[in-house]
Amino acid sequence: MEPAIQIEHLTKIFERPLPRLRRLLRRPGEDQVVALNDVSLTIHGGEIFGLVGRNGAGKTTLVKSIAALIQPTRGTVRVFGLDTVGHPQEVKRHIGLVTSDERSFYWRLTGWQNLLFFARLHGMDEAEARRRIEELLDLFDLRELRHRRFHEYSTGNKQRLALARALLTDPPLMLLDEPTRSLDPIAADELRRLIRERMNHLGQKTVLMTTHNLAEIEQLCDRVGILSQGRLKACAPLHELQAQYAVHEEVTIRARCSRGEDGLQELRASIPTLSWTSPSPGIIEIVFSRHVQDGTLTMVLEKLLARGAEIMRCEAHRMGLKDIMEHIEQQG
Structure with a gap:
């Protein structure tokens, strides 16, 4: 055609x-x-x-x-x-x-x-x-x-x-x-x-x-x-x-965990970008940035599951078109 x-x-x-x-x-x-x-x-x-x-x-x-x-x-x-x-x-x-x-x-x-x-x-x-x-x-x-x-x-x-x-x-x-x-x-x-x-x-x-x-x-x-x-x-x-261009992504994990925020400080020591909130009792929401090829996400999920957490939601947001344009502009 x-x-x-x-x-x-x-x-x-x-x-x-x-x-x-x-x-x-x-x-x-x-x-x-x-x-x-x-x-x-x-x-x-x-x-x-x-x-x-x-x-x-x-x-x-x-x-x-x-x-x-x-x-x-x-x-x-x-x-x-x-x-x-x-x-x-x-x-x-x-x-x-x-x-x-x-x-x-x-x-x-x-x-x-x-x-x-x-x-x-x-x-x-x-x-x-x-x-x-x-x-x-x-x-x-x-x-x-x-x-x-x-x-x-x-x-x-x-x-x-x-x-x-x-x-x-x-x-x-x-x-x-x-x-x-x-x-x-x-x-x-x-x-x-x-x-x-x-x-x-x-x-x-x-x-x-x-x-x-x-x-x-x-x-x-x-x-x-x-x-x-x-x-x-x-x-x-x-x-x-x-x-092709996205090398980092932001990950959001929502989990139900009876042990609350115990152990999250240890995770943050390994992942400086990690932060969390507790929107309701027994629920935690964790946000962090990672390189798309590294094992950070696997490590966080394994830590949460080992503490008996139930993963309710896990989402990853990669760079959008604006970020890609800026990256291309910087390359010249």
Whole structure:
């Protein structure tokens, strides 16, 4: 099956304006900015792919390169087999693009009028456009707001309308650039549900999304790519990244023990990170950090069982995406 997105050795370099004037004024900085540096990536059909990185890492540049809005300096980008340089208009017909700053709507027009205007720009005939708009208003729960002017919409409903506009032509690929930025937690959670259930699961869309909300990536995405200084430093399912980069984990053990806290001081002498509480009589909860390959957990469990304890719960929490990103940044 042909990939939805195929990127090979993509490099994008932007020239700084007026280099001679900047040198004359002794302004610091290079004459060129390398936004993307030799990025190769394959995204499969039906996948939700998350792209993360610090501000300036190159996420938006990569999205715009895929959307055929900017051309590569070197390398190639193909969308369903179509080269973005050779066939930009065909590529754009396969893509629905949503950004976090939707200034391209007409604020004095209603939601319905905006959708109809953009449907006509796509060349849809009147009957087809009206039918599709009705479907999308229902899909995104915007029917009651359809005759309200765009400037009266809440931030969350503006994002819903942006998603509806991107889906007017039912494109197979959705590019979402920080879609939940500026949304309150409830609106953001609802938008994530729409992406997961109505666009991906029901609509069978391929979704590439960028975000600074790492929990969002963990909840939604099949795989995650980490960009740092224009380079793709890692690309895998989150659990594989955790297995590769996580060297420490936090362990929580809850046990029923008639002997209470006897002997725990001895354990703490061997494990400096160990601490415990007694949330109720006869119950102890122990927390400690360990290296994933060491025998600390086995030792603690054996000590507890030897004292007649009943293990009620044992959980290990490895580093999350934020920790992995920081680890990759430190590696340079």
